[in-house]
Amino acid sequence: xxxxxxxxxxxxxxxLGTRASRLAVAQSQDVADRLAKAAGRPVELVTVTSExxxxxxxxxxxxxxxxxxxxxxxxxxxxxxDVLVHSLKDLPTAPYDGLTIASVPKRADARDVLVARNxxxxxxxxxxxxxxxxSPRRVAQLKAKRPDLDVVDIxxxxxxxxxxxxxxxxxxxxxxxxxxxxDRLDAATELLDLGFWPSAPGQGALAVEIRADETDKSLxxxxxxxxxxxxxLTVTAEREVLAKLEAGCSAPIGATAVVDAELLxxxxxxxxxxxxxxxxxxxxxxxxxxxxxxxxxxxxxAGRVAAELLENGAAELADLASSxxxxxxxxxxxxxxxxxTPAAEQPADDASTNTASxxxxx
Numbered sequence: 001x002x003x004x005x006x007x008x009x010x011x012x013x014x015x016l017g018t019r020a021s022r023l024a025v026a027q028s029q030d031v032a033d034r035l036a037k038a039a040g041r042p043v044e045l046v047t048v049t050s051e052x053x054x055x056x057x058x059x060x061x062x063x064x065x066x067x068x069x070x071x072x073x074x075x076x077x078x079x080x081x082d083v084l085v086h087s088l089k090d091l092p093t094a095p096y097d098g099l100t101i102a103s104v105p106k107r108a109d110a111r112d113v114l115v116a117r118n119x120x121x122x123x124x125x126x127x128x129x130x131x132x133x134x135s136p137r138r139v140a141q142l143k144a145k146r147p148d149l150d151v152v153d154i155x156x157x158x159x160x161x162x163x164x165x166x167x168x169x170x171x172x173x174x175x176x177x178x179x180x181x182x183d184r185l186d187a188a189t190e191l192l193d194l195g196f197w198p199s200a201p202g203q204g205a206l207a208v209e210i211r212a213d214e215t216d217k218s219l220x221x222x223x224x225x226x227x228x229x230x231x232x233l234t235v236t237a238e239r240e241v242l243a244k245l246e247a248g249c250s251a252p253i254g255a256t257a258v259v260d261a262e263l264l265x266x267x268x269x270x271x272x273x274x275x276x277x278x279x280x281x282x283x284x285x286x287x288x289x290x291x292x293x294x295x296x297x298x299x300x301x302a303g304r305v306a307a308e309l310l311e312n313g314a315a316e317l318a319d320l321a322s323s324x325x326x327x328x329x330x331x332x333x334x335x336x337x338x339x340x341t342p343a344a345e346q347p348a349d350d351a352s353t354n355t356a357s358x359x360x361x362x
Contacts, residue, residue, distance in 0.1 A: 011041040014219060017072050017081035020047040021157050026181045027206055028085040031105065031226070035083070035208075039222035048075045073099060076211060082219065084209040087178075088202035088235055093243040100338030102220070103208040104235060106228040108177035110204035110256070112138065112197055113188035115162060115179075116171035121190040122146060129170035132161060136273060138173045140252040141197055143275025162187055177204040198254030198269050201238035205231055212338070227343035229291060230259055236340050237298040241268045244306030247320045255305075257298070262287045266301045270314035277317055281308035291342035299340055 014035060018028035025045065032043040048071050069091055072084045077098055088104070114122055114131075122145055125131070131142055132154035139151045152169065154161060158179065161172045173192075179185040208223055234257035241255045252271040257264065267282040283304045287294045314320065 011218075013042040013044045014039060014083060015046050015081040016043050017046050017048050017075050017084045019072070020049065023158055023178050023182055024085075024087075027087070030181070031085045031206065031208060034105070034226055035222055038225040039218050041218065046075075046081050048072050048081070073209070076209065082210070082214075082216070083223075086207045086209060088205040088207040088239075089200040091202070091207055093239050098212055099209050100212045101207045102210045102214075102338065103223040103227040103343055104232040104339070105206050105208070105226050107205040107231040107235070108180055109191075110199050111176045111194055112173050112192045112199050112203075113176045113179060113185075114171055114173055114190040114192060115165055115187050116189045117166055119189045120171065122192070125149065125170060130168070132164060132169045132172040135173070135200070136250055136252045137200060137254055137271065140271035140273055140275040140278070141254070142173070144271065144278060145196070145275075147275065158182060158184065175199070175203055194256045198256045198267065201242045201253070201255040202235045205235045207339075224343045229342065232339065232343065233257075233264070233287075233294055233298050234259060236295055237264065237266045237302040238268075239339065240299050240302035241266065241306050241309075244303055245270070245309065245314065245320055247318075251320055252318050257302075259287065264298060264301060266298070266305050268305050268309060270309055270318045270320075272317050273319075279309055279312045279314045279317060281305045281312070283308070295340050295342060 016028055016032050016035070018024050025047075028045055032045060036043040069086055072081075072086070073096055075081050076084050083102075114120075116125060120126075120129075122142070125146065127148050128150055130150045130152050132152045133139060133142070134153060134155055139153075142149055142151050154164065154169075154172065158174065161174060162184070165172055171189075174188075176185065176188065176191060179188060208226065210219070210223070214220060237257040238255040242251075242253060245251070245253065247253055252273055253268065254271075255266070255268040257266045259265075263284055264287050265282065265284045267280065269278050269280040271278040281304075283301050285297050285301045287297055289297075
């Protein structure tokens, strides 16, 4: 990490801001390595501490997972770093003044996993088993499947959560992508299918954020190389559902978008917090035209999904008004600052972003 303003030989390093957790550093280092190769310049990690890292209260009480992003974004605006790497699911959908998402690398596995004692699955957990999660969505999904479970609110990094299995918990629910990025996916005892267990909008994807007025041409060109158009398309759709529902990161909402043979399918589910009821809506569209036209189609399909959910009483079911982090203006698309704009007109490097059958998070 650079500690002073002394001049160095060669091109100036790109300063990449990251949280200090093992997972954040792992995913940031992966992006840093690829960015350095694409830009032909060194990239250094700069750690930033957020309220979410120091306050052990529940995420819901802190206002959702956006608490992990605020300190990083302040550092970027202040010019202390040049780029940020976020878990995309942690970013509020409301625009952040002066910043934009410049790159969305190829998505990892979007699924959740169960890590349980004795190789148990959700179905085979003993009656009344204690299952830990900090996510209201996962609480609702677990209760919908197994009302008898004792679901416990937990915080802490991945290692801390894994350590509680065989200690005071029978199981925990985590993101497959996170486990994969720290080489702990072997701890999973069940991969939860996206059909019944839709994950958080954007889960498994990363977002590389920069200042909207960035003028470093080599940095901008390198970030365009890292962008994965199919991933940008699907996460834009998922996050647009969240935005149109005017729901914050703590709302019990799951969303899944997949592209298969140029058909975009967007599905979302809103849960009553206790899992006793839920509403699901799905819509599809054929994709055609430029990258921007495809993104516009994704926004339109996501809007139809959100509209159907609201028509079917989703707002009352989940009390979405109390989960609102920021209300977009009428007609605004708030999937994320810059997310609904293509990084570049480039071919996809795979045919589909359907991660439901992906065995690993690599």
